[in-house]
Amino acid sequence: MDEEYDVIVLGTGLTECVLSGVLSVEGKKVLHVDRNEYYGGDCASLNLTQLFRKFRGTETHPESLGRDRDYNVDLIPKFMMANEELVKVLIYTDVTRYIEFKLISGSMVCRKDVINKVPATVTEALASPLLGFFEKRRAKKFLEFVSGYKDDDPSTHENLDLDKHTMVEVYDHFGLDQNSQEFIGHAMALHLNDSYKQEPARETINRILLYVSSVARYGSSPYIYPLYGLSELPQGFASAIHGGTYMLNTPVDEIVRDENGKFVGVKSGDSIVKAKLVIGDPSYFKDSVKATGKVVRSICLLQHPIPNSDDTDSTQIIIPQNQANRKHDIYIACVSSAHNVCPKGFWVASISTIVETDNPSQEIEAAIQLLGPITERFDYVSETFVPLNDGDNSQIFISKSYDSTSHFVSVHEDIKDIYRRISGTELVIKKRATIEEEQAAFEAAQ
Template sequence: MAETESYPPIDPTNFDLIVVGTGLPESIIAAAASAAGKTVLHLDHNPFYGSHYSSLTLQDLTSFLRSHSEIPKTNPPQSDDTETLDVNPRPLYSDVEISSYDDSLEEHSRKFNLDLAGPRVLFCADSAVNLLLKSSANQYVEFKNIDANYIGDGNGNLMNVPDSKSAVFKDKTMKYSEKNQLNSFFKLVQGHLEAVKSVDVAVDDEKIISDEDLESPFVVFMDKMKLPPKIKSIILYAIAMVDYDQDAGESCKDILKTKDGIDRLALYHSSVGRFPNALGALIYPIYGQGELPQAFCRRAAVKGCLYVLRMPVISVLLNKDNGNYKGVKLVSGQELTSDKLVMDPSFTITSSNSPSNVSKLARGICITNSALKPDISSCLVIYPPRSLYPDQATSIRVLQLGSSLAVSPSGKFVFYISVVCDNAIEGKKSLQAAIDDLFSLHSDETESKELKPTLLWSALYIQDLIEGSVGPVVMTPTPDGNLNYNDLLDATSKLFKKLYPDDEFFPETSNTDSSDKIEDDSEVVLDS
């Protein structure tokens, strides 16, 4: 009885919605439901916000990965009560491999804010930014610009990714003919987009890309435009952010159509210069990606959502008459009822079938003693398919962040690496190839022209990719393999619409309460 006494009772005991887990999808749904006037209880068994989308200290991240990679012990069967379904943890991580080459890092553990779901950035014009503005959650998070975007050739060379006409002509790694080809292609795409928007205005037919071309593979259209391999690679993998090798033909698992490629180019270019303090297309939240779910939790709390951390749910209650969902039972023994229930994907319910053939994502976190380039604090590096080794099937993305973003102590840099994969062996091979190309293990290695950053610590792991589902209980998706949150937000809004088809997904707000924001020349403050 002493164990349950440490859990305070929750009052009231009935809600419109109970949400279990404070990951980004759950936090957005809780905030949207609260904004729609629903009574919401938001629970998390963790002592922190963010769940699998959180930013953790070095020590906490190590503990989290290890605890969520173990086969969990199931709750004892409740054979005497047929109205309950056991809730059990589901390990989302496997093949966790943590290596430390510098014992002094442990002394600075709390100065790190390490993303579980990195690498992640926001495009200045993407859905996440628009949702932050629409929901007023932007009041609780600040950003900084990502300084540079590179594409790696596998030989230790990092080429700038030009994001505008002026950037193309300033680039010193491209030939004059290549600059003209790239600018001509950008001009064609821009002309097409303007023509599509100007439905009431006569347009030059030469500016419009045909329907046949729009439905064709983007790589085929670029071949038709006679773009060389270097330009194609920049557009496909460093701007459109494609995962799979588009030159693999029918064996490619996900071929990007021209119409979708144009949309991705439009997103990239419209992101450049949207905010005065963000010179490039990409921004990152100060203190880490874990600030995003916290921002929506704060917004939900303002609208009346009740929050309780360190509160595990052990079972789901069913209606005795019809078997429909009724409520939840907490570890304290207290029973709560609600009309609807949302749970994060790190749980399973005994009657539900676990997903089969789960896709995989390999993630890596590395800490070094220096940046890739002396004058660049934050940058994104893309390794296109086959750039690091012949059978590299997918793009490898690397994000470098420094202390200016409050994710590491001064003089240390954090690198996030990710790649989609079919299995752990393939995923770990890709991660290791990127690590070998970027870092050295010994600071006295001077054979290369430029000294590589020295690797001080690393965590490599495989994460399951699980989609959201709708049933008696709504299950949210795991972090996906994309660089931004667009697909994840689209899935989350659809889950909300399934829950509340008659309610708007965040009604428009005036967004005038921004007195607690700090503005200076280095911070990107979102403002509608």
């Protein structure tokens, strides 16, 4: 433990593991530490005994639930877009060699207590019950505009400047009503609330393109998910390390700083491990973060698919804020034995949203009502944190807490932001050379 490193990473949440993997691939000497005996941090996947111990204070659970080892229940479930940058990071760091992914069957949105598939193509828009007769024609024209837009071809622009015109101006240009705006903005572009409408349209258009291209890649849904739960991702990084060192079950007693507050090292027991900088989740830096709110989550074990979800083995359902009479959307992520997270005949449905009142459990009632009979239910509320500073002076780079969404859009934004602050450059994922290409380059240099 007297060795000195380029980077120390604290916590094995996905944000920390991605940064650890990328920096290791770039040749940095990385030490990755977690106080827990398992991978994943706040987004760990628990077996049945761990689940009951955490939420009920007992390891005893009904035999009717099946075998302990058949469960891998995510504390914070999230799905990936098939074409998103985070998937490219997993490929870049070789993590995909150790993990198998499966398509999430459905992507749905709730309106007036009824759930429907989110239309992602012109054909689906024309057939969707979410849209009225005349609205279908307008949505068709909008989706054709999105898929055909080219920066260097003004004939595809419809006299719109995506960097100047706001999204509400784009909606108005195509005559889209509130119903269309709701599923486009929340279920396709995955915005957390309606504030995006007043921002330049480019980000939203890019998000819609990502959604549509991800659907086109595999079929019915844009989302993929790792077999055996999200904890497989940090374990995959540990398997694919490129000179990095992982240490679980290692207490962190102190973040050592010099007289100017700059990071020196991490103290564990009697040892101090030094490094040039440290990356970690908020739980390791309680004096350097501020609370931003709370998220309520409910993990529900079901013995049936979610009613009216086409009897699929998995789905994401978004209840837009206006449908729930709230300021924030409600998310439902449902997976099943098809994803090796529970026994056959069971489904795991997880609900989440940002807390707005003094009665968090009541705030998710609209989602609970969609699930049908619930076999077991585990509710909890957690605070969310952000760093107090950018880490430039202290060389302490702290990630944000995971939000209430059931996707990784905001997580990847945080990863890119931390990388930018550390390196001063954008995170650009390049195609890595194969072993054969590296060998040929080595021989050519001799």
